[in-house]
Amino acid sequence: MKKNILVIPGDGIGQEVTKWGKAALEKIAELYSHQFSFDEAIMGHVAIEATGDPLPDETLNKAKNSDAILFGAIGHAKYDNDPSAKVRPEQGLLKIRKELGLYANIRPILLFDELLEASSLKPAILKGTDILFFRELTGDVYFGEKTKADDGSYASDLMNYHRYEVERIAVKAFEAARMRSKRLCSVDKANVLETSRLWRDVVQEVSKRYPDVETEHMFIDNAAMQLVKNPRKFDVVLTANLFGDILTDEASQIAGSMGMLASASIGDGTGFFEPIHGSAHDIAGKNIANPLASILSAALMLEISFGLKEEAKVITNAVADTLKTGYRTTDITNTSTAQDYILGTADMGAKVL
């Protein structure tokens, strides 16, 4: 198979971990005689520093012309603590999501048995958890009109959805549910929000086309609670952009660490694959970030964008084996981890390869 892959390391630890996602793809190409060619581009804080623009046209063009994108992370504390900054790294990520029509963000909460003890949740609560999130990614309060009074006395963001936006992601989630345990939970706040009532209405309608899938509706506050109380309750979870942002980060604790979770953003064209963790500037450049989420993002790319299921499985198995042998990055150690098995970013990446 011949594919052009664009690598965008982005900010902070994105630089370190994305190397290993890319290395995993190269290894697969070698093992299975695929021809993967790689290009690289900038986005986020690094792009602002270089060009003034968090998503330079060159990056966007390369992205549109590639077969899949491996992305690292975005963001920088400098902007976080300056509410008045006009140009911000995150604008780059939001723009590329919109421009590529990446309306479906798929976040599997993959729980490796070896990491049962790494979580703050009790192993007995976690065991057997397997959740697949479908987060809407190009609508909601992320993209509605923003206003801000000149004198700083007022600000607003419009939360909104069109019917078709809800429908297309709902269809993707129901299709996935049909292939799994046939249970779908849609999360909203329909007791307060008009947007959520539209959401619920559309999901109810789409659910009629999937009578084999058991559909449940849950309020976001309750879902945030149930996810901690009884994560096994969930299988496919379908939700809006903002609620999905919150729930998937929360759910990362099921997998032991944010450093373990990959995500796929798909839609109209090129797929976009990234860890769900952020740029984590506090640990950037220290060779301690967990590269597994980037490596697992590469596996998702192989499976979802290229249909290479076996190759994807080889990567996931390599990660599982490495964990089984006892190797850990600091974020997934616990008190019983042997000191010599605690690895830095590069060593962990190399072990998986």
Place this chain on the structure above:
Amino acid sequence: MKKNILVIPGDGIGQEVTKWGKAALEKIAELYSHQFSFDEAIMGHVAIEATGDPLPDETLNKAKNSDAILFGAIGHAKYDNDPSAKVRPEQGLLKIRKELGLYANIRPILLFDELLEASSLKPAILKGTDILFFRELTGDVYFGEKTKADDGSYASDLMNYHRYEVERIAVKAFEAARMRSKRLCSVDKANVLETSRLWRDVVQEVSKRYPDVETEHMFIDNAAMQLVKNPRKFDVVLTANLFGDILTDEASQIAGSMGMLASASIGDGTGFFEPIHGSAHDIAGKNIANPLASILSAALMLEISFGLKEEAKVITNAVADTLKTGYRTTDITNTSTAQDYILGTADMGAKVL
């Protein structure tokens, strides 16, 4: 002390549990020779059934003329699954919050040592956790303008804040932080939302008036994660209406159960005290709901609205003693709870009294 207290049991288990919050207040009046007089009013689904209005004028008038309000719960599945319903129970709750100017919702995450084992989180992670949430309650996407296309193709909710709305709740939270461990974490999504940037700007400004309080800003997705990963990290948490709704429900798992958490809503006038749990129609009328959140809401009323600290402490101690003796409602049992110590609503309420 002479006080007029309005009791609004509301919907579902609100009817059962609020009895015990009221009984606790009566007991305190008796023990300390206070004169508490009680009136009752309807709100929510029960009010819609009786009058067509989730918040009848009579209830609102009584509320405005009382010294404090003890509320139960609101909501009914009938409306939840009917996105097109125009009249909804929750409108009653939102309207009374607005009409009484209850802009600050205070939710203490009180962790009884006896319940360490009842949580899905590991006891070692939980031990020593003590969080006080300040959730803004009369602004945000809850109250902004809503629109809905006639043909059902579009819906929107305006998320917005005025500077003064953020400032007044920030001041309350900083004042509380000053009296506690002098740490405050403000939660927002300033990397995406204009409203959050205003929020952060105001909190930064107010924090200058409290140089003795260590202020941190955190994104909501990260906060939802950290709350599970390391709840001890938090002391006073200040956040907007929607984010507070989500985080406090999630945090209920720290206390072992939603059935344990009380809340105080205060602002311009009469204080409003309620459990954070909902109407839970699935268990309503079965005498299994946990009355402790209502009883602890009564304690918050004594402390916050009437300044009766000792009386409040007597209630909290009675709850702690009852738990120490081993009594549990079903929501807070675990495998080691002796069968004869599992009590229904009424028996648990009676034990505390």
